[in-house]
Amino acid sequence: xxxxxxxxxxxxxxxxxxxxxxxxxxxxxxxxxxxxxxxxxxxxxxxxxxxxxxxxxxxxxxxxxxxxxxxxxxxxxxxxxxxxxxxxxxxxxxxxxxxxxxxxxxxxxxxxxxxxxxxxxxxxxxxxxxxxxxxxxxxxxxxxxxxxxxxxxxxxxxxxxxxxxxxxxxxxxxxxxxxxxxxxxxxxxxxxxxxxxxxxxxxxxxxxxxxxxxxxxxxxxxxxxxxxxxxxxxxxxxxxxxxxxxxxxxxxxxxxxxxxxxxxxxxxxxxxxxxxxxxxxxxxxxxxxxxxxxxxxxxxxxxxxxxxxxxxxxxxxxxxxxxxxxxxxxxxxxxxxxxxxxxxxxxxxxxxxxxxxxxxxxxxxxxxxxxxxxxxxxxxxxxxxxxxxxxxxxxxxxxxxxxxxxxxxxxxxxxxxxxxxxxxxxxxxxxxxxxxxxxxxxxxxxxxxxxxxxxxxxxx
Amino acid sequence: xxxxxxxxxxxxxxxxxxxxxxxxxxxxxxxxxxxxxxxxxxxxxxxxxxxxxxxxxxxxxxxxxxxxxxxxxxxxxxxxxxxxxxxxxxxxxxxxxxxxxxxxxxxxxxxxxxxxxxxxxxxxxxxxxxxxxxxxxxxxxxxxxxxxxxxxxxxxxxxxxxxxxxxxxxxxxxxxxxxxxxxxxxxxxxxxxxxxxxxxxxxxxxxxxxxxxxxxxxxxxxxxxxxxxxxxxxxxxxxxxxxxxxxxxxxxxxxxxxxxxxxxxxxxxxxxxxxxxxxxxxxxxxxxxxxxxxxxxxxxxxxxxxxxxxxxxxxxxxxxxxxxxxxxxxxxxxxxxxxxxxxxxxxxxxxxxxxxxxxxxxxxxxxxxxxxxxxxxxxxxxxxxxxxxxxxxxxxxxxxxxxxxxxxxxxxxxxxxxxxxxxxxxxxxxxxxxxxxxxxxxxxxxxxxxxxxxxxxxxx
Numbered sequence: 001x002x003x004x005x006x007x008x009x010x011x012x013x014x015x016x017x018x019x020x021x022x023x024x025x026x027x028x029x030x031x032x033x034x035x036x037x038x039x040x041x042x043x044x045x046x047x048x049x050x051x052x053x054x055x056x057x058x059x060x061x062x063x064x065x066x067x068x069x070x071x072x073x074x075x076x077x078x079x080x081x082x083x084x085x086x087x088x089x090x091x092x093x094x095x096x097x098x099x100x101x102x103x104x105x106x107x108x109x110x111x112x113x114x115x116x117x118x119x120x121x122x123x124x125x126x127x128x129x130x131x132x133x134x135x136x137x138x139x140x141x142x143x144x145x146x147x148x149x150x151x152x153x154x155x156x157x158x159x160x161x162x163x164x165x166x167x168x169x170x171x172x173x174x175x176x177x178x179x180x181x182x183x184x185x186x187x188x189x190x191x192x193x194x195x196x197x198x199x200x201x202x203x204x205x206x207x208x209x210x211x212x213x214x215x216x217x218x219x220x221x222x223x224x225x226x227x228x229x230x231x232x233x234x235x236x237x238x239x240x241x242x243x244x245x246x247x248x249x250x251x252x253x254x255x256x257x258x259x260x261x262x263x264x265x266x267x268x269x270x271x272x273x274x275x276x277x278x279x280x281x282x283x284x285x286x287x288x289x290x291x292x293x294x295x296x297x298x299x300x301x302x303x304x305x306x307x308x309x310x311x312x313x314x315x316x317x318x319x320x321x322x323x324x325x326x327x328x329x330x331x332x333x334x335x336x337x338x339x340x341x342x343x344x345x346x347x348x349x350x351x352x353x354x355x356x357x358x359x360x361x362x363x364x365x366x367x368x369x370x371x372x373x374x375x376x377x378x379x380x381x382x383x384x385x386x387x388x389x390x391x392x393x394x395x396x397x398x399x400x401x402x403x404x405x406x407x408x409x410x411x412x413x414x415x416x417x418x419x420x421x422x423x424x425x426x427x428x429x430x431x432x433x434x435x436x437x438x439x440x441x442x443x444x445x446x447x448x449x450x451x452x453x454x455x456x457x458x459x460x
Numbered sequence: 461x462x463x464x465x466x467x468x469x470x471x472x473x474x475x476x477x478x479x480x481x482x483x484x485x486x487x488x489x490x491x492x493x494x495x496x497x498x499x500x501x502x503x504x505x506x507x508x509x510x511x512x513x514x515x516x517x518x519x520x521x522x523x524x525x526x527x528x529x530x531x532x533x534x535x536x537x538x539x540x541x542x543x544x545x546x547x548x549x550x551x552x553x554x555x556x557x558x559x560x561x562x563x564x565x566x567x568x569x570x571x572x573x574x575x576x577x578x579x580x581x582x583x584x585x586x587x588x589x590x591x592x593x594x595x596x597x598x599x600x601x602x603x604x605x606x607x608x609x610x611x612x613x614x615x616x617x618x619x620x621x622x623x624x625x626x627x628x629x630x631x632x633x634x635x636x637x638x639x640x641x642x643x644x645x646x647x648x649x650x651x652x653x654x655x656x657x658x659x660x661x662x663x664x665x666x667x668x669x670x671x672x673x674x675x676x677x678x679x680x681x682x683x684x685x686x687x688x689x690x691x692x693x694x695x696x697x698x699x700x701x702x703x704x705x706x707x708x709x710x711x712x713x714x715x716x717x718x719x720x721x722x723x724x725x726x727x728x729x730x731x732x733x734x735x736x737x738x739x740x741x742x743x744x745x746x747x748x749x750x751x752x753x754x755x756x757x758x759x760x761x762x763x764x765x766x767x768x769x770x771x772x773x774x775x776x777x778x779x780x781x782x783x784x785x786x787x788x789x790x791x792x793x794x795x796x797x798x799x800x801x802x803x804x805x806x807x808x809x810x811x812x813x814x815x816x817x818x819x820x821x822x823x824x825x826x827x828x829x830x831x832x833x834x835x836x837x838x839x840x841x842x843x844x845x846x847x848x849x850x851x852x853x854x855x856x857x858x859x860x861x862x863x864x865x866x867x868x869x870x871x872x873x874x875x876x877x878x879x880x881x882x883x884x885x886x887x888x889x890x891x892x893x894x895x896x897x898x899x900x901x902x903x904x905x906x907x908x909x910x911x912x913x914x915x916x917x918x919x920x
Contacts, residue, residue: 102701103805125703147646158644160653161621176895182803184618184835184875186607186657187883188891188917189899193620193653197646214703241562243585243674287747343642345563375644415644423647431648435636439649441905445898457648 002041006062010044013054018045029087032072032079034422035336040067040081045092049206056173065451068200070142073134075339076420078145078199082454090141101126104212105164105181110141110205126212129156133324144205146418147197151248154374160196167207168195171447181209199418200453202446216282220292221316223308224299225273229253231303232275233350236373240346244294248280249374250323256370259329265322270306278319330368334383338395343377344411352409356380359401363394377415403429419457427459462501466522470504473514478505489547492532492539494882495796500527500541505552509666516633525911528660530602533594535799536880538605538659542914550601561586564672565641570601570665587675589616593784604665606878607657611708614834620656627667628655631907641669659878660913662906676742680752681776683768684759685733689713691763692735693810696833700806704754708740709834710783716830719789725782730766738779790828794843798855804871806836812869816840819861823854837875863889879917887919
């Protein structure tokens with residue numbers, strides 16, 4: 001429990017209006033999108049870089065653990081309060097410090113909402129490519145912590161590819177500045193990308209310099225129905241073997257399709273549809289027909305039932321709203337969603353979903369798969385009633401078989417959600433002891449007292 | 461000096477045919493492209509990952525420093541032997557371990573020549589974007605060490621952006637495996653990008669998994685002449701403000717133009733040409749005219765004298781051969797080239813070259829500038845006779861003013877050459893003490909005995 005002295009020290013460092021320890025606030029910050037809850041001892045709301053330096057110094061002096069938090073929209077417990085910690089919420093650090101369209105960059109505080117960055121960029125004919133499903137409410141600080149991505153990653157890459165430099169505060173309260181403001185730079189070690197994806201375990205980011213790109217002129221969308229998962233994912237592999245890279249290549253299996261039915265987006269699917277691809281091309285308006293033609297050519301094949309294009313803006317918006325709703329909508333299938341975010345080589349996707357079907361059958365549980373198939377990145381959700389102990393045990397067995405298969409196929413445990421608390425135990429499947437030990441050693445250099453987001457990312 | 465016991469231990473670990481300590485071999489490996497020479501104590505030629513593990517273990521036991529080396533084509537002393545070290549040349553580790561066009565990746569040993577990777581990729585309709593000027597002979601291991609780039613970086617990014625994963629040996633002889641084989645992955649810390657650009661100071665890379673892209677169908681080239689550096693670089697800024705990103709945007713000043721005259725590539729320039737841009741677009745053949753038109757529109761402006769397009773393949777090859785020859789050709793101006801590789805924001809380029817002119821005048825020395833202007837990356841070469849002590853002192857003053865201006869403009873010391881031995885003293889201008897200390901602390905985790913490329917990257 002946070003001592004009265006430590007609490008008073010936080011209040012004196014930040015001002016009383018930035019430190020809350022009442023039960024209601026603590027309960028509000030007790031969870032992220034995982035179904036677990038841990039009340040933090042207090043919640044701090046720094047308003048500036050200097051506030052962050054000040055609060056870390058108090059935390060060091062009183063040995064108080066810190067759980068950094070953006071919007072709390074993560075799926076792996078990254079923002080789940082470490083027991084006995086204070087939550088540091090960045091929602092008051094929400095200012096764009098600089099917008100330089102000529103040099104195509106923006107400097108933001110960690111609490112800026114992801115979508116706001118894209119909106120600002122578009123006001124000058126630019127865009128910010130990373131588009132996690134939660135972009136409408138996620139904070140860029142959380143995106144940096146997990147190296148967030150989204151549908152556009154198949155063409156444009158992930159958060160890591162758009163971070164030029166960072167200002168951050170280490171676990172000793174030291175300020176560090178990494179990277180640069182230009183599109184090239186190789187002075188010293190690349191601490192920028194070391195911090196991106198580190199889940200708030202190395203330093204607290206207080207400012208990020210992000211790269212922007214010229215906005216594509218238009219978008220065209222295809223909805224393609226298939227008779228099986230296998231057929232849909234064979235088509236994905238064909239698409240990724242030809243020259244036109246789509247800006248989205250999203251897969252939904254039968255369960256996912258059922259989950260979006262209430263939105264109306266699945267009303268007109270042909271009979272026998274068991275899997276769906278949403279395929280999008282972007283670029284110049286007069287080039288879209290050519291891209292769509294090339295994509296259609298690659299998508300056509302065994303098991304393809306229908307291919308629709310020419311959606312208007314409203315219909316496209318409805319499709320995407322349905323796709324984005326999935327992460328929450330699948331919870332209707334069963335109260336608990338054990339969510340994985342695995343990646344396998346694109347050429348192995350079709351066999352991988354066959355294996356998932358096999359596991360679902362063997363463990364008698366619904367498993368919902370959807371996601372960014374163009375990157376080989378699937379969100380695999382084992383749905384289970386947490387009050388049914390036997391089913392829960394089978395769910396965990398299912399997860400374990402899936403993880404083992406991912407590694408055997410040359411894949412990785414997480415594509416964009418990170419490890420957090422939820423995937424820690426699987427990390428040794430992918431990372432060998434010597435490499436993991438080096439990561440721990442790096443952690444100790446940034447955070448010698450182990451105060452930054454303890455209990456995350458590393459296995460016990 | 462290497463002890464007989466250590467030498468015998470290397471021979472016993474690798475076999476006699478992989479260990480040379482004769483004077484001729486040592487002299488062959490005494491330098492890179494910098495004008496300094498240090499004979500190594502021996503040269504080792506490992507043939508496999510296991511050889512590298514074995515030799516590092518011997519080095520640890522006998523506390524022998526290691527200078528890793530690719531082709532020795534670096535410009536900053538990265539492969540200059542550290543005094544009393546053995547050179548580890550990777551030229552025998554030159555095999556492509558795997559080529560997977562379906563998943564768009566290639567797994568290579570560090571001694572593979574950069575251009576061979578591109579050639580292999582093109583055999584399957586793909587390409588490897590990073591194209592350093594030395595690609596015809598540089599080794600991918602050296603490219604990884606310095607995060608090499610080249611003209612195409614303006615559109616496609618740098619080496620860092622194409623590395624999916626690495627296998628490497630740390631300074632304790634431990635094997636580490638980083639990253640993954642898929643285009644997304646966020647399991648554990650990003651050691652991959654930490655190693656890229658670390659100049660062989662953290663680990664010796666023994667295998668790299670590289671990402672490939674679909675090859676563009678065609679290329680079109682513009683040669684644009686300007687009456688001044690300032691006018692040319694204002695045009696660069698205009699190009700980088702509109703939507704068509706060229707795949708090359710190369711600048712040459714008057715000195716650079718004079719240096720390529722012997723190649724014939726400057727024979728037909730209009731009178732009054734003081735600066736040149738080579739601008740290239742790539743993509744579908746039928747889209748190139750549109751791109752060229754957009755680029756021409758952006759390039760036109762004050763001080764533009766001539767814009768030529770429609771070069772045939774031979775003429776384009778001649779232009780590029782001339783451009784690539786520059787790094788060596790400028791040495792005709794004066795025996796010693798103090799080469800910088802600075803980056804400034806694109807919008808600041810024109811003012812920056814005016815400043816360079818001012819410095820050249822004040823210090824009475826020719827300064828040659830050329831390079832990848834679309835990234836704001838210029839190679840600034842102060843030309844001097846090393847036997848003229850006064851001139852040499854002025855050359856160093858010139859360099860220092862230039863570096864200070866780069867930092868004041870929000871730029872960075874190195875865009876693609878790295879720091880090596882030559883830029884170490886400038887590093888504190890860019891990186892603050894706390895950040896630098898963290899880098900040193902990371903170095904100690906990978907290389908606690910300080911055996912990997914000592915005397916590089918960090919200031920004294």
